[in-house]
Amino acid sequence: MNPLEWDMPKLLIYATLFCIVFSRASATYALGRGLIAGASRVKATAKMQGERYRQACRLIARYGAPVVSLCFLTVGFQTMVLLASGGLRMPLRKFLPALAAGSIMWSALYGTVGFVGFHALRVVWEFSxxxxxxxxxxxVAGLTGYVLYRRIRSRETSVGEAGDARSVNEPVIK
Structure with missing residues (x-):
């Protein structure tokens, strides 16, 4: 499903990618809104109790709609930002323009260089x-090590914050 290989005009490729990401992101926002509305009985709320969700909430509370636009340049954190936007009930008049800007950035990035890494991997495979x-x-080892490091550090931070009062100089958003 490489958009670089689609037999379509470039503008149509970008429009298709825009529609795909706009629909997915809107559904994630709606899910966040719905989960907050009555979600104590839904299993999906477990995602909304994690540290990444709380971090997304803090970023949105501090910076607002630009966080939504910029989240499209991240991998993994994008879903948490969109859920948090819905969960925090960000007004649609702010969410939709940010969503449109982020979707344009994502479709342009994905439609041009998004698959360059896969192409490079194929070239390396053919070589050796x-x-x-x-x-x-x-x-994979580096990514696994990074994830484990972050989890251990997150647990240490949680234990440290539970026992100590937060320093006035310590930043709230990391």
Whole structure:
């Protein structure tokens, strides 16, 4: 599903990608709004109790709609920002322009260079499957190490905050 290989005019490719991401992001926002409305009985609210969701709420509370636009340049955090926007009941008059701007950025990025990494991986595989496998293993190991590091650090921070009062100079948003 590489948009670089679609047999369509570029403008139509961008419009298609825009519609896809706009629809998905709007549905995530609506889910966030719906979950807050009566969601103590729904299993999906577990996502809304995690640290990433709280971080997204803090960012939206501090900076507003631009966070929604910029979240489209992230991987993984985008869903939490969209859920938090709905959960915080961001007004549609602010959400929709931010959503449109973010969707335009995402579709332009995805439609032009989004698959360059996959193409590079295919070229490396054709050159040397062993080298490609080693690179992929190193990337997976690095990502796993990073995730574990963040989880351990998050737990240490949670334990530290529970026992100590927050310092006045400590930043609220990390």
């Amino acid at each position: 499957p062993l080298l490609c496998s080693l690179v992929l293993c190193a990337l």
